[in-house]
Amino acid sequence: MTAIEIVGFVVSPAHAYEGRPGDGPLPVPTSTPDEISIRAGHGVVGDRYAGRAAHREAAVTVLAIEALEAVAAELGVPPFDPAAARRTILTRGLEVEALRGREFTLDSGDGPVRLGGGRPAAPCAWMDAVLAPGAHAALRGRAGVRCAALSSGMLRLGPATVTVADGLGEPDPARAGEPRRRRARV
Incomplete structure (x- = not known):
């Protein structure tokens, strides 16, 4: 069990980053x-990915705020608005990228919420438009992890703990970032 901090949440009922970045984001209400x-098997209540079959294993995204801070420093720009990265859960003190392929729980005081770390949350070209030029490339490999909601519960801002399931779902370095393959139906 490791002490961390949950520093932000981003919940949006629709995609704001559609089309060409030069056209600007859509006027979609985003809440923090x-x-x-x-909800288990569903995602974050009220979010655009919740309940969608294509996102069942990737309905929740987790990002370390330290990654955004490092990229801003590397690019020589002021700190980013973390909500612009559009990741569901923003943390401090958590090695998010190490959660790929692992089950873990987050607990902010209302009981543990179990998540299954999956593929990387790859950054898109929009990051150059909404964060800073060069952010898209700079965030590769550290833009967070997409997760499946394996249990239901509440998460709140502030101090939290993370527990990673020992020995379960050890990531295979040779397959890091590789999408899951589906078996063909016969």
């Missing part, structure tokens, strides 16, 4: 609530 409700 103090707490979120996660």
Whole structure:
């Protein structure tokens, strides 16, 4: 069990980053609530990825705020608005990229919420438009992890703990970032 901090949440009912970055984001309301409700097999209540079959194993995204801070420093720009990265859960003190292929729980005081770390949350070209030129390339390999909601519960801003399931889902370095392959139906 490791002590961390949950520093932000981003919940949006629709995609804001569609089309060409030069056209600007769509005027979609995005909330940065103090707490979120996660439902097993569904995702974050009220979020654009919740309940969508294509996102069942990737309905929740987790990002380390330190990655955004490092990229801003490397690019020589002021700190970014973390909400612009559009990741569901923003943390401090958590090695997010190490969670790929592992089950873990987050607990901010209302009981543990179990998540299954999956593929990387790859940055898109929009990051150059909404964060800073060069952010898209600079975020590769550290833009967070997409996760499946394996249990239901509440998460709140502030101090939290993370527990990683020992020995379960050890990531295979040779397959890091590789999408899951589906078996063909016969």
